Amino acid sequence: MEFLDRYQEIITAAIEKYKFKEKPVELYEPMNYIIGHRGKRLRPIMVLMACDLFGGDLQKAIKPSLAIEFFHNFTLIHDDIMDEAPLRRNVPTIHTVYGLNTGILSGDALLLKAYKYFEDLEPELFKACIRIFTHTGLLLCEGQQYDINFEVKEDVTYNDYIRMITYKTGMLSACSFEIGALIAGANYANAKAIFNFGKHIGIAFQIMDDYLDVFGEQESFGKKHAGDIYENKKTVLYLLAKEHATEEEEKELDFWYSKKTDNIDKVYGVEKIFRRTKVDEKTLRLVQKHNEIAQEYLQKMDAPEEKKKPFIELANYLLRRDS
Amino acid sequence: MEFLDRYQEIITAAIEKYKFKEKPVELYEPMNYIIGHRGKRLRPIMVLMACDLFGGDLQKAIKPSLAIEFFHNFTLIHDDIMDEAPLRRNVPTIHTVYGLNTGILSGDALLLKAYKYFEDLEPELFKACIRIFTHTGLLLCEGQQYDINFEVKEDVTYNDYIRMITYKTGMLSACSFEIGALIAGANYANAKAIFNFGKHIGIAFQIMDDYLDVFGEQESFGKKHAGDIYENKKTVLYLLAKEHATEEEEKELDFWYSKKTDNIDKVYGVEKIFRRTKVDEKTLRLVQKHNEIAQEYLQKMDAPEEKKKPFIELANYLLRRDS
Numbered sequence: 176m177e178f179l180d181r182y183q184e185i186i187t188a189a190i191e192k193y194k195f196k197e198k199p200v201e202l203y204e205p206m207n208y209i210i211g212h213r214g215k216r217l218r219p220i221m222v223l224m225a226c227d228l229f230g231g232d233l234q235k236a237i238k239p240s241l242a243i244e245f246f247h248n249f250t251l252i253h254d255d256i257m258d259e260a261p262l263r264r265n266v267p268t269i270h271t272v273y274g275l276n277t278g279i280l281s282g283d284a285l286l287l288k289a290y291k292y293f294e295d296l297e298p299e300l301f302k303a304c305i306r307i308f309t310h311t312g313l314l315l316c317e318g319q320q321y322d323i324n325f326e327v328k329e330d331v332t333y334n335d336y337i338r339m340i341t342y343k344t345g346m347l348s349a350c351s352f353e354i355g356a357l358i359a360g361a362n363y364a365n366a367k368a369i370f371n372f373g374k375h376i377g378i379a380f381q382i383m384d385d386y387l388d389v390f391g392e393q394e395s396f397g398k399k400h401a402g403d404i405y406e407n408k409k410t411v412l413y414l415l416a417k418e419h420a421t422e423e424e425e426k427e428l429d430f431w432y433s434k435k436t437d438n439i440d441k442v443y444g445v446e447k448i449f450r451r452t453k454v455d456e457k458t459l460r461l462v463q464k465h466n467e468i469a470q471e472y473l474q475k476m477d478a479p480e481e482k483k484k485p486f487i488e489l490a491n492y493l494l495r496r497d498s
Numbered sequence: 499m500e501f502l503d504r505y506q507e508i509i510t511a512a513i514e515k516y517k518f519k520e521k522p523v524e525l526y527e528p529m530n531y532i533i534g535h536r537g538k539r540l541r542p543i544m545v546l547m548a549c550d551l552f553g554g555d556l557q558k559a560i561k562p563s564l565a566i567e568f569f570h571n572f573t574l575i576h577d578d579i580m581d582e583a584p585l586r587r588n589v590p591t592i593h594t595v596y597g598l599n600t601g602i603l604s605g606d607a608l609l610l611k612a613y614k615y616f617e618d619l620e621p622e623l624f625k626a627c628i629r630i631f632t633h634t635g636l637l638l639c640e641g642q643q644y645d646i647n648f649e650v651k652e653d654v655t656y657n658d659y660i661r662m663i664t665y666k667t668g669m670l671s672a673c674s675f676e677i678g679a680l681i682a683g684a685n686y687a688n689a690k691a692i693f694n695f696g697k698h699i700g701i702a703f704q705i706m707d708d709y710l711d712v713f714g715e716q717e718s719f720g721k722k723h724a725g726d727i728y729e730n731k732k733t734v735l736y737l738l739a740k741e742h743a744t745e746e747e748e749k750e751l752d753f754w755y756s757k758k759t760d761n762i763d764k765v766y767g768v769e770k771i772f773r774r775t776k777v778d779e780k781t782l783r784l785v786q787k788h789n790e791i792a793q794e795y796l797q798k799m800d801a802p803e804e805k806k807k808p809f810i811e812l813a814n815y816l817l818r819r820d821s
Contacts, residue, residue, distance in 0.1 A: 202643040253606060257599040276580040276646060279602060283576060284639040286609065290632040298621035305628060309613040316607040320525040323599060 176492060178485045182220040186244070187213070189237050195288070205273045205281040206288070209248045212264050217493075219244040221351035222358075224485060225369050228478050231359025235296075239304060239358060242292035243351050245285050246308070250315060252282035257323070286312075296358070304354050311350035318342025331409045333418065337378065345377030365476050372472040372486065379465035380493045385410035386458045387495070389446060401442045407432045411461065412454050416445075419452040466494055499815060501808045505543040509567070510536070512560050518611070528596045528604040529611070532571045535587050540816075542567040544674035545681075547808060548692050551801050554682025558619070562627060562681060565615035566674050568608050569631070573638060575605035580646070609635075619681070627677050634673035641665025654732045656741065660701065668700030688799050695795040695809065702788035703816045708733035709781045710818070712769060724765045730755045734784065735777050739768075742775040789813055 219240035226236035270278030352373035542563035549559035593601030675696035
């Protein structure tokens with residue numbers, strides 16, 4: 176998408192411009208390493224998109240958009256330590272390259288740097304942005320803790336799951352859009368509407384991620400097929416299946432999810448139950464539902480219809496409906 | 499000291515009042531665990547002292563003073579992971595009780611909570627405080643990285659050392675005092691003077707800490723005698739000794755510091771060189787020097803002399819000259 180490329184260029188140039196040059200290099204090099212490896216950089220793009228939508232000055236939004244990217248990368252560094260992940264975006268993770276201690280410390284410093292990148296804003300706006308940012312950060316920590324809890328919690332409910340993904344995925348896109356809107360001087364109603372647009376797109380995205388893990392085409396998705404099943408992850412598919420399974424099916428699910436095994440029969444067995452309980456269709460309907468809620472918020476916003484189109488394109492892109 | 503007790507009571511009551519009640523408990527319980535175990539809580543006390551000195555409203559300073567305490571405890575949680583420390587204040591460290599992942603995550607959440615506790619301040623003041631706070635946080639990370647670097651760096655200089663302890667110890671007391679002063683509405687000159695008072699007291703305190711490790715009375719100090727020597731730490735004693743040693747003494751120092759051993763002969767050997775090079779006296783003179791600089795800043799401040807007395811008492815207490 177053309178508009179994504181344009182924003183991505185702005186972000187890439189800004190990251191190059193604001194690359195950390197401070198000492199000690201042992202602290203700042205890992206930070207440059209992770210922010211330098213291109214992800215899609217969707218979150219800072221969301222800041223810029225929202226700023227544009229409400230006619231704001233894009234220049235003013237650039238450093239705050241980097242703050243969001245720093246924050247996101249801070250969570251990646253620490254999450255990768257917690258998950259003992261060796262790779263991220265196909266390159267070795269920070270703690271793998273630089274060790275555990277530098278992983279912890281450069282993550283901390285990246286979070287602090289994020290706060291610094293709001294400092295060009297005038298006090299009222301600064302405070303408004305920092306409040307949302309801090310609040311979002313805390314919800315992300317809570318979401319991460321819920322996710323950790325789910326590994327051992329027996330009775331995870333659908334509502335537990337929705338809260339977890341809302342905190343872990345929905346809140347940061349919501350926050351990114353809202354901060355962009357505030358920088359553009361959007362009013363309260365518009366800021367809240369774009370916040371909710373981001374929240375529900377984030378939720379839909381995460382549900383779609385669960386779906387694609389099992390039902391996606393492996394090549395286009397680029398991850399191990401059914402990795403979540405192997406890992407016994409309590410995804411939306413699993414939770415819906417539990418809810419709609421017969422007694423016998425539930426027993427079988429419990430059997431497979433009680434052990435970690437690379438046995439392909441596990442995937443066959445679980446997928447069969449997923450299809451029998453029709454959780455594939457149910458899950459796509461959930462994606463659709465949250466996308467529709469998001470679109471309703473988009474319609475409510477007081478902004479030119481023409482300018483809303485990129486938001487629809489972004490949603491389609493994220494929910495992989497155009498691929 | 500009476501005034502310390504009074505402030506400590508205020509902080510203790512505030513920590514009890516603002517104890518985290520949020521969910522998930524798995525995230526917030528470790529945070530309550532560390533902030534609940536009483537240290538001396540000197541940093542939040544510094545916020546209150548500075549606020550009092552310049553005639554501010556103590557109520558307004560309480561939540562920001564907790565922010566400083568949260569920040570300090572965030573650094574302790576993460577530092578203890580990096581140091582693989584089993585105990586802190588004689589109780590098991592967070593990662594020992596709750597595991598590595600909860601250690602990282604509850605540390606992160608505590609840093610974020612710290613930012614929240616400034617939110618009652620009006621925008622201008624909020625921004626001023628957050629700027630100092632973030633800047634200080636980054637310097638602490640840099641100091642911690644320098645400290646890590648020193649373990650393998652061969653040619654650590656005295657200036658390297660002073661920078662490291664300034665960042666790791668001096669800046670947070672400086673920041674605490676300055677934030678208290680700003681909340682009281684102190685002018686720029688007073689805020690900077692009390693910042694520098696805190697900085698130099700912090701430096702003096704850290705140098706004294708190095709001194710007491712070797713030359714303190716073990717019982718009153720409560721730590722293993724000469725732990726820094728066993729650990730080959732590049733303390734001010736070691737650096738000054740290297741500087742003033744004969745060729746032969748330097749060889750002997752290098753010999754002992756090239757290996758980790760519990761051999762008591764190492765401590766005897768190194769202490770003998772410390773005494774021969776008179777680094778004990780030199781170190782005390784350095785403590786004195788930084789204390790004097792601090793006192794000069796105190797004198798410069800535009801505040802009633804009577805109200806400055808607790809600051810002199812605090813300095814004496816920290817530098818253990820009254821015990």
